[in-house]
Amino acid sequence: MAEFIQRRQFLARLWGAGTGLIAVAAAWTSWDLLQPLRTTGFGGLVRAIRPEAVPETGIVEVAAARSYLTQVDGETVALSEKCTHLGCRVPYCESSGRFECPCHGSVFSRSGEYVAGPAPRGMDRYPTSIGADDGLLYIDTGSREEGPAPGSAPVDDATGPSCAAEGQG
Numbered sequence: 642m643a644e645f646i647q648r649r650q651f652l653a654r655l656w657g658a659g660t661g662l663i664a665v666a667a668a669w670t671s672w673d674l675l676q677p678l679r680t681t682g683f684g685g686l687v688r689a690i691r692p693e694a695v696p697e698t699g700i701v702e703v704a705a706a707r708s709y710l711t712q713v714d715g716e717t718v719a720l721s722e723k724c725t726h727l728g729c730r731v732p733y734c735e736s737s738g739r740f741e742c743p744c745h746g747s748v749f750s751r752s753g754e755y756v757a758g759p760a761p762r763g764m765d766r767y768p769t770s771i772g773a774d775d776g777l778l779y780i781d782t783g784s785r786e787e788g789p790a791p792g793s794a795p796v797d798d799a800t801g802p803s804c805a806a807e808g809q810g
Contacts, residue, residue, distance in 0.1 A: 686779045686782075687706035687781075688775075688777050689703045689777065690778055691777060692717055692777075695717050695778070696711075698738075699751075703719075706719065706780040707721065708722055719780045720753040721766065721767065723765065724744065724745075724747050725761055725788055726744075726759045727744060727745065729744035735804075736802050737802060737804060738800035739751060739803075741803060741805055747760035749764050750763075752797065753766065754793075762788040762790055762791065763791070765786060765788045766785070767781055767786070768780075
């Protein structure tokens with residue numbers, strides 16, 4: 642004799658199967674959300690340029706890393722573009738060869754040392770490395786090093802007039 646399933650049992654099993662599918666989907670989604678993301682872009686490793694492309698007397702802005710690259714005593718240095726006073730973006734002034742904060746007037750040398758203004762220290766720095774597979778310079782924006790204290794290093798002289806004095810800043 643064939644046993645027929647009653648309507649009430651059929652609906653109960655159907656609801657149980659539906660609830661089970663929803664639970665599996667929720668677990669799957671939660672698992673994906675709990676996996677750590679690979680950090681690229683700001684907050685992780687940012688691919689920049691070839692090391693030999695960094696000028697000895699100027700700077701290169703790397704927008705993705707929110708930083709500047711410059712040469713200091715033959716070593717490539719990545720400087721944060723944020724002022725150590727209140728976090729304003731500090732542009733580079735071509736005429737003076739210095740970084741000049743437009744917000745409160747802090748001035749930093751091309752190598753990021755404190756020159757003048759209310760900033761408590763020089764510009765913060767990011768570690769750099771050269772990629773083994775592509776030979777490009779990488780900036781680690783996930784680990785910031787505090788800038789040098791005022792007076793801890795000799796400051797290079799300005800090469801010309803200040804951008805703030807010219808009204809460019």
